[in-house]
Amino acid sequence: xxxxxxxxxxxxxxxxxxxxxxxxxxxxxxxxxxxxxxxxxxxxxxxxxxxxxxxxxxxxxxxxxxxxxxxxxxxxxxxxxxxxxxxxxxxxxxxxxxxxxxxxxxxxxxxxxxxxxxxxxxxxxxxxxxxxxxxxxxxxxxxxxxxxxxxxxxxxxxxxxxxxxxxxxxxxxxxxxxxxxxxxxxxxxxxxxxxxxxxxxxxxxxxxxxxxxxxxxxxxxxxxxxxxxxxxxxxxxxxxxxxxxxxxxxxxxxxxxxxxxxxxxxxxxxxxxxxxxxxxxxxxxxxxxxxxxxxxxxxxxxxxxxxxxxxxxxxxxxxxxxxxxxxxxxxxxxxxxxxxxxxxxxxxxxxxxxxxxxxxxxxxxxxxxxxxxxxxxxxxx
Numbered sequence: 001x002x003x004x005x006x007x008x009x010x011x012x013x014x015x016x017x018x019x020x021x022x023x024x025x026x027x028x029x030x031x032x033x034x035x036x037x038x039x040x041x042x043x044x045x046x047x048x049x050x051x052x053x054x055x056x057x058x059x060x061x062x063x064x065x066x067x068x069x070x071x072x073x074x075x076x077x078x079x080x081x082x083x084x085x086x087x088x089x090x091x092x093x094x095x096x097x098x099x100x101x102x103x104x105x106x107x108x109x110x111x112x113x114x115x116x117x118x119x120x121x122x123x124x125x126x127x128x129x130x131x132x133x134x135x136x137x138x139x140x141x142x143x144x145x146x147x148x149x150x151x152x153x154x155x156x157x158x159x160x161x162x163x164x165x166x167x168x169x170x171x172x173x174x175x176x177x178x179x180x181x182x183x184x185x186x187x188x189x190x191x192x193x194x195x196x197x198x199x200x201x202x203x204x205x206x207x208x209x210x211x212x213x214x215x216x217x218x219x220x221x222x223x224x225x226x227x228x229x230x231x232x233x234x235x236x237x238x239x240x241x242x243x244x245x246x247x248x249x250x251x252x253x254x255x256x257x258x259x260x261x262x263x264x265x266x267x268x269x270x271x272x273x274x275x276x277x278x279x280x281x282x283x284x285x286x287x288x289x290x291x292x293x294x295x296x297x298x299x300x301x302x303x304x305x306x307x308x309x310x311x312x313x314x315x316x317x318x319x320x321x322x323x324x325x326x327x328x329x330x331x332x333x334x335x336x337x338x339x340x341x342x343x344x345x346x347x348x349x350x351x352x353x354x355x356x357x358x359x360x361x362x363x364x365x366x367x368x369x370x371x372x373x374x375x376x377x378x379x380x381x
Contacts (some may be wrong), residue, residue: 033348048344049075057331059247061172071340080110080334083176085253085332086361087317092120094311097265102269104294115266121131122263128327130260133156135328144239153232155240160251165231165244174224175217182212183368187270190371205375247369249330253322268310272303304376312369319361333357 037044049072056066060077061084063069102116122130141149147157153164176224186209192198246254276299284294299375325332334354341350 020176036351037256037348042345043311044346044348045209046134046349048346048349051344053343053345057336058329059250059331062170071344073222074175074336075333075353077333078333080172080176081325082319082332082357085250085325085330086319086322088254089257089261089322090315092254092263093265093314093318096123097262098256098269100262100266102273103271104266104354105273122259123267123268127256127260127321128324131252131256134256135248138248138252144235147235147240153243155235156234158248159239159245160248161246162233162240162243163246164233165242169226174220178217179213182209182216187367187371190374203204213251245302247330249325249328252328253325253330257318257321257324258302260321261314264314264317265311267312268307269303271310272307273299276302285366301376305373308369308376312373315365315369319358319365323358 029080034044043181050070052067053069053071053074055074056067057074057077058063061079061080062073062077064073064077069282100115100118104112104119106112106115138160141156141158144155144159144162147155147162149155155162186204189198189204193204231242231244233240235241280298280302281294284298289298322332323334326335337350337354341347343348
C-alpha cells in the first residue's frame with residue numbers, strides 16, 4: 001500500500017505527536033517523582049548497592065555473610081534463587097505435565113479419568129493456597145531422626161530434603177554461567193543460520209541443546225577443579241551432617257509451583273496430541289508401527305508445533321509466580337528487594353531493579369522458546 005504525499009505527511013505528523021505525548025507524560029512522571037523525593041529528603045541513585053547489609057539470608061547458592069557483603073551481592077543471591085527455582089519448576093512441570101497430558105488420552109478409563117481429576121483439582125485451586133498447603137505439610141513431617149529415606153543418602157524430614165552434594169558454591173556459579181553462555185550461543189547461531197550465513201544442521205537442534213546443557217556444566221565444573229566426591233549426609237545427634245539441603249521453604253515452593261504448572265501443561269500437551277490429524281496415527285498403524293514408536297516418531301514431533309507457542313506462556317507464568325515465594329518465606333529476588341526497600345527507603349530504585357530483572361528473564365525465555373518453535377516449524381517453499 002502506497003501513501004500519497006499528503007497522507008505520508010499526516011501519518012508522520014500523527015506519529016510525532018504520539019511520541020511527544022508519550023515522552024511528555026514520561027518526563028512529567030519522572031520529574032514529579034524526583035521533586036517529591038527531594039521534598040521528603042529521600043536520596044536517589046544506586047550507590048546504596050555498595051553498602052554493607054546486615055540482614056541474614058536463609059537460602060544462598062553462593063557465600064553470603066551478613067555484616068560483610070553488600071546489597072549488590074544480596075541481590076545476586078536473590079536472582080540466583082529465583083533462577084534456580086524457575087529452572088527446576090520448568091523442567092519438573094514439563095515432565096509431569098507431558099505424562100499427565102498423554103495419559104488423559106489413554107484407552108484405560110481409570111487412568112484417563114484419574115489424570116482428568118488431577119488436572120481439574122489442581123488448576124482450579126489458587127496457587128498461593130497450594131504453596132501454603134505444601135509448606136504446612138512439610139513442616140508436619142517427622143523429625144530428622146525419623147526421616148523418610150527415599151534412596152541412599154536422600155532423606156525427607158521437617159527440615160527439608162537432604163541429599164548428597166557434589167560441588168561447592170563456586171560449582172553452582174560455574175554451572176549457571178555455562179548454561180547462560182550456551183543459551184546465548186545457540187540464539188546467536190540460530191540468528192546467523194536464519195540469515196543464511198552458517199549451516200549447522202542437527203548441531204542446532206533441541207536434542208543437541210539439551211545434551212550440551214547437561215554435559216557442558218559437568219565438564220566445566222570438572223576442569224575447574226570444583227567437582228568433588230559425593231558428600232553423603234549422615235545422621236549425627238538430632239540432625240544430619242554433610243550433604244546439601246533443600247529447605248522446607250524451597251521444597252514447598254518447588255513442589256507447589258511444579259504441580260500447579262503441570263496441570264496447565266498437561267492440557268496443552270493433550271490439545272497438541274489431539275490436534276495431529278487422525279490419519280497420521282492410522283497410517284502408522286497400517287504400516288505395522290507399534291503405539292509407543294508411533295507416539296514418539298509420528299505424533300509428538302507434529303504435536304510440538306502446536307504445543308510450543310502456548311508452552312511459552314506457561315514458562316513465563318512460572319517466572320512471574322516465583323515471586324510468590326515471599327508467602328512461604330523463601331528469599332527470592334522479590335523478597336530480598338522488599339527487605340532492601342524497608343532498610344534503605346530506596347523504593348523507586350528497588351522497584352526498577354525488580355522490573356528490569358523480571359523483564360530480562362521473561363525476554364530470555366521468549367527468545368529461547370521462539371528459537372525452539374523455529375526448530376520444529378514446518379519448512380515450506
